[in-house]
Amino acid sequence: MITQVSAAEESGSTTSAGRGKRPRPPFGVSAVAVAAVLIALFSLLPLAYVVYMTAATGWDTALELVFRPRVGELLLNTVLLMLITVPLCLILGVGGAWLVERTTLRGKKVWAVLLAAPLAIPAFVNSYAWVSAVPSLHGLFSGVLIATLSYFPLVYIPAAATLSRLDPAVEQSAASLGLGAWRAFFRVVLPQLRIAMTGGGLLVGLHLLAEYGAFAMIRFDTFTTAIMVQYQSTFNGTAGNMLASVLVFICLILLVVEVRSRGTARYARVGSGAQAKALCLPLHAYQWPAQLALLGLTLLAFGLPLLFVLRWIIAGGTEIWAADEFVPALLQTLLYGLAGAAATTVVAFPMAYLAVRHASWFSKGLELSNYVTSSLPGIVVALAFVTVSIRLVPGVYQTTGVLIAAYVLLFLPRALVNIRAGLAQAPKELDEAAQALGSPPLLSFIRVTLRLTAPAAAGGAALVFLAIANELTATLLLSPNGTRTLATEFWSKSSEIDYAGAAPYALFMIVISAPMTYLLFQQSKKVAGQ
Template sequence: MATAPTKPFSPRRKRPSLWVVVPVLLLVILSALPLLYVGLRTWQAGAEQALHLLWRPYVMRLLGNTLMLLVGVTLSCMVIGVSLAWLLERSNLAGRRLWGVVLCLPFAVPAFVSSFTWVSLSSGFEGLGGAIMVMALSKYPLVFLPVAATLRHLDTSLEESARTLGEDRWGVFFKVTLPLLWPSVLGGALLIALHMLVEFGAPSILGLQTFTTAIYQQFELQFSNANAAVLSAALLAMCLLFLWLELRVRGTARHIRIGQGVARRAAPTALGRWGLMGQAYCVALTVLGSGVPLAMLGYWLVEGRSAAFPLAQIGEALLASLSLSLGGAALCLVLALPVGLLVVRYKGRLAVWAERLPYLLHALPGLVIALTLVFFSLHYVPALYQTTALLLLAYALLFLPMAQAPVRTALNKAAPQLEEAARTLGASSFTAFCRVTLPIIFPAMAAAFALVFLDAMKELTATLVLAPTGLTTLATEVWANTANMQFAAAAPYAALLILISGLPVYLLTTRMYLNKG
């Protein structure tokens, strides 16, 4: 039955209610604080002193280590991710569905946990080479998953046309397929590059000095030292550069298709005698990416049985991690909802700033955000310093973009006319939203809550700086025990983190591979 087209909702019909505007204004102010902090502290240091601090062999070494880690890990992940995606989506490799699940297991192991297992195996994995290997094995799913998804839904007509013009399979891949995959490849690669700029736990455990580890050390030695501010400004500049590159890639990517879509999948390439090499490749990545970390973790768990596990301390850390992550996820949703409403239904400059600033913060290290909150709380709201509330605020600023995307998508699909009908029956705007729209977008909110909760469980740097005295989490206990070479003591905390992180990764990959047609 044909339906009449509905009149599109105009985003400028009314001014937003106070319950929408007030939290958004608060979010914009809080999101601007890290930029103000870095600028203020660098200005206080003075241009001459800042230049003197940056032009030192020590800072050049930090820059070299950071960039070499970034380039090494990013390129490695691109090669691994694209090759795996092609093997699992375009070849006749045996067990492709099972490999699709197994090869994503490194996603469930936090990078600093994987680092501690490799270091406990041998000190030879410390340094730049070990860091590139460990981080690449941990991050390659960020390229593999989007490229595999793109290959699965790629229009094969262009590839078939190239074959009819005489191109062999390698020519088709490099001239046709790879250019179509390039936006997905670069998107994942730039995301990995941003992660490498702000990564703290893994380089610290692997003994590699980067900008982030140096900033943390400066904070430990003397919070007011100008070195920390200048290093933060340099790191912020690099983050902004890579964030700009990411936005450019995302903004210029275009996917054009003629017709209604692909009716069939591309015929798989027969590997022949190369099938055994493909199996060996998948086995090697599985053993190195998840087998060795899980085996070493199991070893240290068994080794630790000779001394009684501090069950009370483990329980306290688990409870603290759960409560902080739940609180941070809830606060993220409270802020994401009004931002989503303002962006989807009202637009305007405030909506633009409220949407983009949190994404900028997501590209900053948690350490810079933590130092910002310490500085402003000590100077303007001393009662907040060393409180759980300040730590929850840091979690909200760090992970808000993870809640914004699904909430905004759901709000785009929720018809505002339903709320208008409730308003005509006497309900206030807030009541109408709670009774009509909130139930519609609840599944998206639940997904956003789960994403933020899982990332907050693994958060390390902001927790180390902002946690109240005596409060520990699973992540901070892993880091503290590993720093003291107490690997058996770190094992139970690491195992709990993997168990909690592994469930959603398993559900995602089984839905993607084991249940696909």
């Protein structure tokens, strides 16, 4: 199809359409720009909430609430958690990716999937399983254990994708200069993984800041668990707002550190010709130790949680499958997931269209606002919506619309990134040709651009659906009375120490998450191969 367009251009058939002109968006550039600006302003609501509440509190009171022993304790817990967990995730993620992609590891196709599988288990389900196995589990190192086993795939997936597309010529050149395998890895291969490592480390760090259920279950205090306690005791009190402001500040620091740590080096392959075949380092005597290490990691991160979920299901018998409790939770999870995914995908289109078809510093700035907001923990976003809805429009507090709006803000980048990639691969010349033949911009957009972008948009919607199905904190704070999702029902029953009753909800969250996790892994490999 692209070849036909190129031939038409060479024959001059598109001259009447105005060669080089960008296709008009369905509602005009100004309308799309206005929609994108409104979306950006809407996405900055949580930041505006934090700034407003800090200013309204007054500097003296704010400083008194921030600089107190409790905040110092939470800050120490958070810093230690991140300083230990993020490096461990980097070691496990990069190490697993290197074994799968760059060694003669046996069964590497199976291990490639198994190392991504723990991502299908929500961290609070992982914590539930480990508490079932070791009831005395609590404190910092318990948090490190659960967080590491839950989040190392966030590093493994991008690292494996990067290694699979890394040109082995750089390693061959290093070997020709006399560097051994290990020296070549640390001096040549590891620097090429900088983007994957910094991006994966950022995701791990943001998840650590946002996580509530996993740490609350093992009685490990973080900013998120403390904010939730403050909210439940004083209903969005001043102390909770100040904790939220500190949490937002830490998130912004993480974003700045990640951007600066990317560096300015070029990682793209610019030479001509076919890429050389990857060299696989023989493991020899290390084959069985590598197999046992991966087996142990997989059993701890995926096998143990699944085992204890199934164990509690067997222990609970048929009584835990009461249809009047389980079916409504499953249906509401599916409905909220579908509605949130659809709304997020629709909202993402104007921003993505402006970023791809009318790229400028203006569109990049608008797009950046969404990433900043999505990095904030769900509890901060939820508190912003609670405050705004109660003070400005009380009638919408705890309604489905507010909850869906929070989902949109939290997970907009998941749809935006996919739609942007889909639009970039949809030739604008086809839209131009359709408009040159007399088709109105809206009709040509639906018939051409929208159809070509649909697969990418569906992938983004699937990722948003997965995130909503496992979302806990925002749903607990914003859901209408009577709402029962798999995550909230699981949390309700596990909080009452009804571990058998919570097991079916955990199992279905895993069943829903597993295909989406596999899709994410396959998509990363597909992108790596392009």
